[in-house]
Amino acid sequence: MSKKIGYAVVGLGVGKAHAKAAAGSKDAELVAVCDLIKEKLDKAAEEYPGVLTYIDFDEMIKNPDIDIVSICLPSAMHADFAVKAMEAGKHVLVEKPIDITVEAAMKIEEARVRTGLKVGVIHQNRNNANMKPIRDAIQNGKIGKLIYGDFEVKWYRTQEYYDNGGWRGTWEMDGGGSLMNQAVHTVDIMQWLMGDVESLTSHMGVYGHNIETEDLTASLIKFKSGAVATFVSTTCAYPGLNTGIKIYGSKGSVEADSDELQLWSFKDAPEGEEKEMLKKYSGNGSAAALDPTLCTGHTSMVENMISAVKDNVDPQILPLEAIKSVRIVNAVYESAKTGKTVFFD
Ligand SMILES: NC(=O)c1ccc[n+]([C@@H]2O[C@H](COP(=O)([O-])OP(=O)(O)OC[C@H]3O[C@@H](n4cnc5c(N)ncnc54)[C@H](O)[C@@H]3O)[C@@H](O)[C@H]2O)c1
Numbered sequence: 001m002s003k004k005i006g007y008a009v010v011g012l013g014v015g016k017a018h019a020k021a022a023a024g025s026k027d028a029e030l031v032a033v034c035d036l037i038k039e040k041l042d043k044a045a046e047e048y049p050g051v052l053t054y055i056d057f058d059e060m061i062k063n064p065d066i067d068i069v070s071i072c073l074p075s076a077m078h079a080d081f082a083v084k085a086m087e088a089g090k091h092v093l094v095e096k097p098i099d100i101t102v103e104a105a106m107k108i109e110e111a112r113v114r115t116g117l118k119v120g121v122i123h124q125n126r127n128n129a130n131m132k133p134i135r136d137a138i139q140n141g142k143i144g145k146l147i148y149g150d151f152e153v154k155w156y157r158t159q160e161y162y163d164n165g166g167w168r169g170t171w172e173m174d175g176g177g178s179l180m181n182q183a184v185h186t187v188d189i190m191q192w193l194m195g196d197v198e199s200l201t202s203h204m205g206v207y208g209h210n211i212e213t214e215d216l217t218a219s220l221i222k223f224k225s226g227a228v229a230t231f232v233s234t235t236c237a238y239p240g241l242n243t244g245i246k247i248y249g250s251k252g253s254v255e256a257d258s259d260e261l262q263l264w265s266f267k268d269a270p271e272g273e274e275k276e277m278l279k280k281y282s283g284n285g286s287a288a289a290l291d292p293t294l295c296t297g298h299t300s301m302v303e304n305m306i307s308a309v310k311d312n313v314d315p316q317i318l319p320l321e322a323i324k325s326v327r328i329v330n331a332v333y334e335s336a337k338t339g340k341t342v343f344f345d
Contacts, residue, residue: 005306006065008032010057010081012040014095014298015072021302022070023048028306034060057081061088068118068309070302071095074167075175079104082119086111091118093305093315097184097329098322100175105326109319120305120315121322123188124297128259130281131189134247137254138193142266144251149221149229151190152244153183154237156290162211169211177213179204180329183233186243188325190231193247196224197328199343204336208236219332231332240290259283 007022009015012035023030032052033044041053054060061069061084069085070093071078079099082092098105098121112119125131137143155178167173174181191197200221204214216234223229243258252266260283264274301316308315331342 004029005309006031006063006067007070007302007306008034008060008063008066008068008090009070009072010034010060011072011074011095012037012044013072015070016044017298018070018072018093018302019044019048019051021299022068022306024299025303025306027310028068031065032060032063058084061085061090066090068093068305070305074173075180076100076104076167076173079107082108083111086115086117086119089115089117091305091309093120093122093302094319094322095122096188096322097175097180097326098319099326100173100180101330102323102327105319105323109323112319118305118308118315119319120301120308121317121319122298122301123185123317123322123325124301125185125189125258126192126317127297127300128283130256130259130261130283133261133264133277133281134245134254134256135193137252137266138247138249142251143247143249143254146194146223146225146227146247146249148227148248149190149194150244150246150248151186151229151231152242153178153186153233154241154244155182155235155286156238156240157182157209157215157235159209162209169209169213169215171213174213176329176333177206177211177215178233178235179214179217179332180326182235183217183231184325184329186233186245187231187328188322189245190221190229191324191328193245194223194225194227194229197331197344198222198224199341200328200331200335201341202332202335204333207234214333214336217332217336219335241286243286256281257283258286260285 005028034054162169202219204217219231221229246255255263261281264277
């Protein structure tokens with residue numbers, strides 16, 4: 001039997017989901033975890049007997065048994081740590097957002113090209129079951145010409161959530177608030193479904209928390225296709241409501257709340273299609289809208305990364321793809337700060 005792929009995780013917040021997925025993979029072995037907090041390391045050692053624990057990331061990446069490192073650190077640390085890991089010969093899987101600026105994220109892409117190692121980025125919501133039929137309906141013309149998209153991430157986070165994280169809700173480490181942290185998933189979905197953005201005009205503000213970044217953004221977006229969208233993100237919508245993904249074309253309309261398909265209505269659809277589709281893609285809705293620990297879907301992306309290394313193919317989401325949402329988020333902030341429309345190349 002060939003040797004299992006050695007997996008390591010740095011950052012044991014959401015990183016615990018990466019560790020669990022790696023430990024449960026038939027092709028990988030969880031070799032090591034790294035965090036600054038000893039209690040988190042002790043807990044991991046208890047859960048995964050034999051796993052090595054490190055406080056020092058530089059020490060961990062010297063371990064020759066590690067092939068892949070999941071980077072699950074505060075967002076502004078992603079590029080530095082991903083590049084260091086690649087320079088030590090490790091493939092990397094990076095949490096969303098890839099980093100908080102396009103410039104930082106490009107350092108990951110440059111290191112990927114330079115080293116020839118694999119880099120995947122987590123945007124697990126693309127793997128929600130309902131996303132495939134929605135994307136197919138757009139790509140194969142079932143929905144017709146795209147007219148309008150309506151995206152809303154109406155989530156709730158307490159003040160304690162921001163206070164406990166330390167880095168959350170700061171420009172320096174989180175790179176923003178509700179949009180860069182929570183809604184970046186839906187920004188990624190929006191551009192993946194609707195295509196390249198041409199321009200956007202935005203407002204942002206702090207409405208319900210004592211934080212330096214925003215907890216609400218509202219944008220009007222125009223796509224290169226000519227379609228338009230509205231996009232609202234907030235962490236003020238008590239008690240945590242929905243993740244609306246609604247797309248209207250010349251031949252029909254689809255609406256979803258996260259992984260739950262809510263409307264599937266097409267002019268030429270056969271009788272009963274909508275009922276069947278809503279039943280098939282009933283989903284779970286927006287659990288993470290109210291509780292950050294209920295983010296799911298990491299297993300498929302960790303498995304995808306392990307397979308990419310094993311089979312020497314590209315992981316599902318490459319850096320240049322993940323950079324698109326970071327570019328859009330920063331353009332929203334620029335527009336909101338300057339009061340001007342931002343145009344894309
Ligand atoms: N894909 C998702 O659904 C999802 C969900 C939550 C978080 N995230 C992303 O994951 C990243 C981490 O978020 P989180 O909520 O887990 O944060 P967190 O604060 O809960 O965890 C980060 C961990 O990193 C550790 N850490 C910080 N500096 C370190 C260092 N130098 N060396 C080793 N460990 C260090 C901290 O001690 C902490 O345990 C963020 O980029 C966030 O956007 C993604």
